[in-house]
Amino acid sequence: MFKNLFVILGVISFSFGQIQSPSEFLGYELGDSFTRHHKVVEYYQQLAAADPDRVVLEKYGETNEGRPLYLVFLGSKDIISNREAIRINHLKSLVGESTNDHSIVWLSYNVHGNESVSTEASMKTAFELLTAKRDYLENTLVIIDPCINPDGRDRYVNWYNQTKNNRIQPDPNSAEHFEPWHSGRTNHYVFDLNRDWVWMTQVESQARLPQYQKWQPQIHIDFHEQGVDQPYYFAPAAEPLHEVITDFQKQFQDEIGRNHAKYFDANGWLYFTKERFDLLYPSYGDTYPTYHGAIGMTYEQGGSGRAGLAIRNREGNLLTLKDRIAHHFTTGISTVEMASKNGERLQKEMAYFVQEGLDDPKTYVLSGNADNLKALTQLLEKHQITYGRGKGSLVSGYDYRTQTQKRIKADENSLIIPSGQVKNKLIHVLFEPNTKLNDSITYDITAWSLPFAYDVNALLSTKKVPFSTTESVNTLDAISKDAYAYVLDYQGFASQKALAALLDRGMTVRTSYSDFKINEASFHAGASILLAAENTNLENTLAQISEEFEVDFNGVSTGFVDSGKDFGSPSVTKTKAVKVALFKGEGISSYNFGEWWYFLENDLNYPVTVLNSEYLGYYDLDNYDVLIMPDGNYRNFDENTLNTIEKWINNGGKLIAQSGALGALSRQGSFNIKLKEIDRPSTDPLLPYELKEREGIKNYITGAIFKTKVDTTHPVAYGYDSNYYGLKLNRGAYELLPNGNLASFEADTTPIAGFAGSNTLEPLSNSLFIGAENHGRGRVVYFTDNPVFRGFWYGAKRFVANAIFFDF
Template sequence: MRPFLLPLTLLFTLISISQDIKSPSEFLGYELGTEFTRHHQVVDYYQYLATTDPARVKLQEYGKTNERRPLLLAYVSSPENINNLENIRTEHLKSTTGESTATKAIVWMSYNVHGNESVSTEASMQTIYELLTDKSDYLVNTVVLMDPCINPDGRDRYVNWYNQNKNIPYNVDPNSKEHNEGWLSGRSNHYMFDLNRDWAWLTQVESQQRLKMFNQWLPHIHVDFHEQGVNSPYYFAPAAEPFHEVVTPFQREFQKTIGKNHAKYFDANGWFYFTKEIFDLFYPSYGDTYPTYNGGIGMTYEQGGSGRAGLGVLTNIGDTLTLKNRIAHHRTTGLSTVEVAAKNAEQLISEFKKFYRNKNFKYKSYVLSGDQDKIDALTRLLDQHQIEYGISGGGSAKGFNYQTRKNETLRNTANSLIISTDQTKGTLVKVLLEPNAKLSDSLTYDITAWSLPYAYGLNTLASEVKLNAGQNQNNATKTNRSVDGDAYAYITDWNSMDDARFLAALMQKKIRVRHALKPFKTVEGSFDRGSLIITKADNKNNKEYVSALNEAATKHNKNLVATSTGFVESGKDFGSRYVQMIGEVKVAILSGEPTSTLQFGEVWHFFEQQLHYPVAILDSEYWSRVDLSEYDVLVLPNGWGYEGFFKELQLEALKEWVSDGGKLIAMGGAIKGIDGDKGFDIKLRKKESDKDSTAIEVQSYDDGQREGMKEAITGAIFKTKVDPTHPLAYGYDDTYFTLKLGQDAYEYLEEGTVVYLENETKPAAGFAGSEAQKKIAKTLVFGVEEHGRGQVIYMVDNPLFRGFWENGKLFFANAIFMVD
């Protein structure tokens, strides 16, 4: 290919502009690396560059965070490319159909996804400055997209905290307060979610808005800049095993190409680094794997430092690691990445086209059937990923049944989804929907199972043939009969989060709602346990009854069945004690230590952004001074250190509150804080391993870690049994697939065992060690124990994990509204 030559007049103009552009240090008024830059100052610098050099920098605000900070994307390239940006984008996307004549490499660099891994945003400013000055030749055949801060809320939380707590001058002693963030660290976003684990699940506004832009570009290369422990050398590609089997030989090899280029610069400076360790390419929701599964070269770069490092800190070998050091390393790998892309643009374009050719995957189609609300929830996610699907309309299909894990022939329902791998996003379809991802190594960085059919609770068949389907049918509309207020009552079902949101909306409008404890039949139809019953008599004093009920039914797409009588054909009449009023529920969540920051955030986000129901947050620093009688429910999120958290008097007060009618939801590690040894007088008992603890087997040092995997569960999916007659399980069938994140195991309750594992503990998907499988046999997953007039609800597994295990969320809603 002939090199692109700039006209002399334009070249001289660019040289003049480059000389006039202020460096970050000049613009900010302090030397980069001597202070942490607040997000608004970063925005100012990028706006300054776009204003000063509009021929080569285009800035786009693509969204806002929960705390209303702007999310930015900067496009950096040659004047010709910026002027032709839309044509370059559309021509590049044609590569997915093999029709493109694209000539430009697309590189996307994402910074500061973890807020307290703060160096990368600083490095981004130096990187873009050098791309516009010393390294502008890289931009001739390359378009660089830079997101200077994916997580502005977390970054400013850290930067503000650091500025408030640092010594002047900064102190390198790692024991000094400036190196020890508290519980509310800057790592996560506003809702305490880890945005680097949300690319596929899209639970957070930052992820949702970013993916819209990502799908408009599908870059050849995507880099996610991170930090790790203070004492760790720099990490860059190639990645570690396991690689998902869809990662192509070229994607593997090109990671080596990039890594060797980085090594050249690191070697010249005498900087330490490592590759092919720790950070694998398997879990699909990372900033390296998700772009990889969309055809790019996705990579994580890790600099030693994080929130512990501050402006400078002593390492364990006595060296001082400064923010300036950290900036230099990230700047180097960023520029090196663009350099490699510029030199290999033709190959990147060619291989990107090859990625999107038809793949010979084992399963060609996935057929998913089940409740319409769950189908709708999944299609909303598929739409965000631009995954195509259709409706079966009936018939039958043969393939692997996810429920039985056998090859069978099943009849499709009229609303069954059919999702084919024969589409642009076919590789992503396989990764997200396949029954069990092939695992080449059990030593992984994250969970090993995530299959969306299990996560959404849909009966699924994986077929080895391509099945025909009708057009996409997004979020089918139910028949919603208008509420006129004359009916004796209105009835609706209870089996999804849409139903829970509908109930939450009614309760906030002070509409009184009952629920059925037994199945019943009226002339209008049959209704299962948990069905909601809204009567005219219960709401006779509510002037907004009709309008509020209509509004909620329309908003939540609810089909309300009107009935003229409370007399049922079979089951219990509406005046029966088996048709109970759902009382007003005031909820509180414990925050702060000993709860996990992330898992507190999962509960907080569930109430505010998923259920849309008010919740009080009681911090552990003062919660013991709060009058618990003001609350009906207290949630203890999973965490570490609960064993020593509750003092004797606090535990006694908690026990008394439950006995007086309170509802305590203990999740994961929180159960350890209220066990029988602590005096709470619960009947739940931990199951200990049957393994002889006195038996010692000699093993090599190298084999130790792998041997330990026999007792580990790395995020695997298990089929459990369910008691659907219990209020905690209303809306569920007699089986449920749970995502188990560890081997904590508790014996069955004498009464109140609701979801549980039987003897068969081989995972449906993911990795579980042989000893761990033995330990979790015949153990509790979810259960309820009565205490006086109240209850303790145990959630050994986490139904709210990362906000994506959709089918577990109704258990949590049941715990709030149905268990009484």
């Protein structure tokens, strides 16, 4: 038993009904086995059925693989019966319109599937709160998400159960301690759901975040695991801490950490604080709540996918699943205890956090590509951020791209985002031109400014700007009858999604590779042309696609243009419904594979064949028009494999390769992609040991935004301006190509935002960012960095779609 932890009442004067402990319900001692998701759900259903006055189970969504997502509400009989009134009063109190004397705590478990102790601990925590610790629920509503990522967790649990020995084997070399590619950490599309809180690209996030917005808890805990050789981490967090974090948020993290330490010390358990896990990147399960005024924290237990039921760590100590459950259970109960005892302070300080920003006069004025702006408004709506359109006023402020003061007219095409609203601090974090770092050693990327991510212009004014909240209705033109042809102008990624749908539905599409004008209407290079004579049921199909993607098809009565190339010109060619294949497997980044897979199947909604790279010799590549090589080391690609790919390219195939895949092509010798030869400064041999990590970051780029020069005449760059602001995630610097440098770094490589080590900047000068070249009868597109990173860098999506569909 845990010494001095929680006193188990010998005699309990009230009835628990038929509530069963996890061990009683599951039929095995908690920690003796991993519990699959459906049994976890059944356990919580049993709790709700046995004590409906204190437990409510609500389904809030479903995963890609059909597993249900649930929230569990725990409270006193009064709290549960009045929880909707409590919720409304809580939200009103944040803006000074009501009062609230209840604490709301949200405990999130298993966002990473193979950090599998969390869900087990959730069941023990819920049982304890309903029995021995039910006094905490008299003034506290506890919301438990038992498993954010059941697809990943069941992937791990099923694999482990299939792999483990009958007798527990703690030997760290045993097979059960080494997950296969791509592990259970991620969801179905191999996305890290703990990086998706802001971007909400995944179905789990899209289902969960509206629920979180409804409740806005004062405390949110994200339960995790780390390496088996680390003990336990809890708050307070490490630097860097974002500047919007208040003194109270820092102070309460310290207080709650000391409360945890009291129990860990009593049991002789090891832990650490104030290291590794910072509060900067906004899309985590600790930072996102923090930027809403909550106390957002990560708890990290040693273990993760390697630990299994038991493992011996580097010190020779045995770490069991039961140990891991005990630690997460302890911090969970300790958290609820602190919330119960500090409800008034928590509510007061959260309200102060929100109300402090309500009168902030700063305003963000955005302009540019209409499709990009629309996509951005969709993200704003998901986060309940108010926006509007300009009313024609002149506005002065800081221009993001030129980094100078500028004066513009904010008309009806301008997107206006006022800072003075409930989400003031979140807006500041997401829209600031350059995040301030008080420590350059951080856990994730250091730049994410939404105007750059969505490739739109931005101006930050220190004053309020008049705006209208009434969005103009985008009236689509009716599909004209009996036209010679229909033209879809290239206006953004929506146009490319419509093109993908047309090709997928068997339509014959031609692409104009130059601007043209017809009937006084102007069209851009990349416009799609559909001849009535080449397509059946054309008008109905176009009407459906027009409505689905909110794009216009312009009917024309002739192919004779006023300027540019006629529709029968060699510059107007048929666009093939290409067959796309994507590599996966050992040696390939599982994250990047997932990003490409998701982009193709969801963003573009276009069919893709996934090929296991280990069986490349068994495939007939001639069945495919486009091959995609995600980031990876490709060590298993020998000379014969690369020769096979090159032969396929020479015969007319198109290869799209990213990041590490370029190294494999470079080794082949016949491709023009080459890493720059760099003489990096040597390290001072007398440098003190404690400074080596800080000295080392001079050689790394931790997600910084750079300005690149774009060849807007290249088909892969259609739709872009002459300058593109891209996110760079690695330090790789590539030589310019003899031809086809469609996006490149210029001489000045100072990042627009984010951290880049001083030793990385000079090599980037006059180097390649995105390139394309002919190779035999085929084509190769080089992405030196990740254009589909976490699915949120919307501005890069046109590059990818262009690379897939356009010829050059």
